[in-house]
Amino acid sequence: MTSVTHRTTWTPWLYLAPALVVLAGLLVYPIYQLGLISFFQYTQAQVSGGEATTFEGFSNYSALFSDPEFWRVLLATVLFAAACVVCTLAVGCALAVLLTRVRAVPRLALMLAALGAWATPAVTGSTVWLFLFDPDFGPVNRLFGLGDHSWTYGRLSAFFLVLLEVVWCSFPFVMVTVYAGIRAVPSEVLEAAALDGASQWRIWRSMLAPMLRPILTVVTIQSVIWDFKVFTQIYVMTNGGGIAGQNLVLNVYAYQQAFASSQYSLGSAIGVVMLLILLAVTLVYLRLLRWQGEDL
Amino acid sequence: MNLLRRPWRTAAEAATLLIAVVVAFPLYWMVLGAFKPAGEIESTEPRPWTLAPSLDSFRRVFGQQDFGRYFVNSLVVACSVVIISALIAFLAATAVTRFRFRFRTTLLIMFLVAQMVPVEALTIPLFFQMRDFGLLNTLGSLILPHIAFSLPFAIWMLRGFVKAVPEALEEAAYIDGASRARFLWQILFPLVLPGLVATSVFSFISAWNDFLFAKSFIISDTSQSTLPMALLVFYKPDEPDWGGVMAASTVMTIPVLVFFVLVQRRLVSGLGGAVKD
Numbered sequence: 001m002t003s004v005t006h007r008t009t010w011t012p013w014l015y016l017a018p019a020l021v022v023l024a025g026l027l028v029y030p031i032y033q034l035g036l037i038s039f040f041q042y043t044q045a046q047v048s049g050g051e052a053t054t055f056e057g058f059s060n061y062s063a064l065f066s067d068p069e070f071w072r073v074l075l076a077t078v079l080f081a082a083a084c085v086v087c088t089l090a091v092g093c094a095l096a097v098l099l100t101r102v103r104a105v106p107r108l109a110l111m112l113a114a115l116g117a118w119a120t121p122a123v124t125g126s127t128v129w130l131f132l133f134d135p136d137f138g139p140v141n142r143l144f145g146l147g148d149h150s151w152t153y154g155r156l157s158a159f160f161l162v163l164l165e166v167v168w169c170s171f172p173f174v175m176v177t178v179y180a181g182i183r184a185v186p187s188e189v190l191e192a193a194a195l196d197g198a199s200q201w202r203i204w205r206s207m208l209a210p211m212l213r214p215i216l217t218v219v220t221i222q223s224v225i226w227d228f229k230v231f232t233q234i235y236v237m238t239n240g241g242g243i244a245g246q247n248l249v250l251n252v253y254a255y256q257q258a259f260a261s262s263q264y265s266l267g268s269a270i271g272v273v274m275l276l277i278l279l280a281v282t283l284v285y286l287r288l289l290r291w292q293g294e295d296l
Numbered sequence: 297m298n299l300l301r302r303p304w305r306t307a308a309e310a311a312t313l314l315i316a317v318v319v320a321f322p323l324y325w326m327v328l329g330a331f332k333p334a335g336e337i338e339s340t341e342p343r344p345w346t347l348a349p350s351l352d353s354f355r356r357v358f359g360q361q362d363f364g365r366y367f368v369n370s371l372v373v374a375c376s377v378v379i380i381s382a383l384i385a386f387l388a389a390t391a392v393t394r395f396r397f398r399f400r401t402t403l404l405i406m407f408l409v410a411q412m413v414p415v416e417a418l419t420i421p422l423f424f425q426m427r428d429f430g431l432l433n434t435l436g437s438l439i440l441p442h443i444a445f446s447l448p449f450a451i452w453m454l455r456g457f458v459k460a461v462p463e464a465l466e467e468a469a470y471i472d473g474a475s476r477a478r479f480l481w482q483i484l485f486p487l488v489l490p491g492l493v494a495t496s497v498f499s500f501i502s503a504w505n506d507f508l509f510a511k512s513f514i515i516s517d518t519s520q521s522t523l524p525m526a527l528l529v530f531y532k533p534d535e536p537d538w539g540g541v542m543a544a545s546t547v548m549t550i551p552v553l554v555f556f557v558l559v560q561r562r563l564v565s566g567l568g569g570a571v572k573d
Contacts, residue, residue, distance in 0.1 A: 009398075011476070015391035016403070018384045019447055026422070026444035027410055033421035098312055101305065106312035113320035115560060119552040120323065121505045123524040124545040127531050128326045131538055139325065139342045168322065180567045221412075229414040232507040232524075239533040251416045258420050259512060271417030282412040286405065 037268040044262035060269040077249040080159055084227035087167045089220060092174025099179050118172035122232035129165040130237055152238060155246040162233050170226060174219045181215040182208065221285045225278060250274050329542030330354065337539050353543035362519055366526040370504060373435055373522060377442045377503040378496045385450035385495065386488060390480065393458040410448035419512050426513055433517035438509050446499035457491030493562040504552055523548045
């Protein structure tokens with residue numbers, strides 16, 4: 001075991017100290033504060049020091065939960081994130097398999113294009129996709145003969161446009177990771193299976209899929225986390241949440257409540273709800289890792 | 297691994313090239329839009345080429361007050377985050393892989409859980425924290441949170457790389473009289489460098505992409521702003537200056553593209569190494 005040469009007990013803590021200080025100060029403490037603010041009355045008056053902060057108990061939460069708008073946004077967030085995750089994984093995995101089937105030149109072309117999409121900052125990607133789908137000057141409407149159809153006007157088509165952008169910039173991570181995973185499987189094993197007459201589907205199901213499961217778990221969880229908290233794309237592409245807030249997701253909703261309406265405590269309560277949902281996802285993830293026998 | 301017969305492989309390769317074109321098209325359209333003259337960009341019959349490339353949009357972008365400064369600010373933020381979090385994560389990953397100590401497993405699980413924290417939800421408490429420390433309107437308010445947010449993932453990813461360095465090497469180094477610090481920085485660090493490069497891609501992107509914190513923490517002193525904010529000067533939802541937006545987008549995307557192409561091989565093998573573990 002690793003420990004043979006290291007018996008002193010303080011050295012690892014010395015190595016860990018910078019990380020722990022940073023995480024305690026900028027992650028743990030803010031989480032504690034988020035919870036705290038969500039139980040207080042905290043609006044512009046309290047921020048500027050005009051009024052004392054008062055403890056409100058669960059009133060922010062009851063206000064939130066009794067607001068139909070919140071439930072609508074929550075549902076939209078979950079559905080939108082789920083659609084993004086499913087599409088990202090499907091596109092990413094399919095293209096990863098495709099990459100293993102072609103020679104170097106097409107592989108390099110797709111790899112470079114994907115790296116380009118991955119490297120594109122979220123703000124940039126958002127404006128470029130808006131430009132592509134612009135009703136007057138965009139090539140997409142011309143190409144498909146859609147006239148001056150406005151994609152950001154309707155609720156579903158606006159969500160769909162954001163989804164396309166999100167999938168475009170997040171499938172490369174899945175593709176590259178799964179591709180790296182497939183490449184790590186020794187090719188002799190696969191060739192032997194093929195020689196023994198195993199079908200492509202059989203090879204995938206009985207050999208690749210089990211070997212790739214840890215990787216698939218990682219990319220799935222990462223995608224869930226990223227897509228659940230999409231902010232920039234929604235904010236920029238739907239101009240702050242769409243017409244009459246039709247394209248709000250939890251993140252943007254919390255931001256609007258806190259910084260546009262100065263309802264900091266309400267915004268914090270939304271933040272706590274998001275935190276709890278993602279914590280639940282994490283627990284599932286941990287169980288999956290344990291189930292796969294990961295050595296923690 | 298050639299499992300496909302020839303006609304199928306040709307079809308697969310044609311499909312791959314076609315998909316590459318589709319994936320790259322938005323970037324092509326961005327660069328094209330940046331070089332199109334104003335009259336052409338506002339044409340309702342958009343052409344996929346331009347006959348009269350012009351630098352007007354770039355002139356407008358760089359003529360905007362402080363654009364160069366925003367660019368430098370973004371670079372300072374992203375590079376600080378990459379370097380500082382790489383060093384901290386390297387030390388922490390070494391601690392959790394090469395030492396056995398109490399609470400090791402607890403810590404690992406904590407790092408894992410920390411990756412899931414929706415950082416956007418912490419904007420409100422961080423805003424007050426930055427205000428109390430007098431960091432609002434400074435680059436520090438963008439650098440510090442991003443270091444914290446990129447650490448857990450970086451530690452988790454580096455773990456596999458540190459693990460892969462054989463223990464015999466460490467023992468040999470000590471037998472040869474190397475100090476622990478010398479082993480750490482002169483032997484382990486260079487060996488783990490490919491992993492650090494792969495990890496740095498993620499911290500670079502998260503910092504370079506930052507939009508929410510810049511929007512929330514840089515409120516009055518715009519000279520401390522970053523590129524995403526500069527870009528949005530040209531993007532007015534009612535009447536966007538598409539030429540300016542595309543030129544600013546191009547300028548903002550190129551450094552990341554260069555970085556990606558430079559680390560491309562390392563990234564693929566790095567991800568492979570990290571996930572194999």
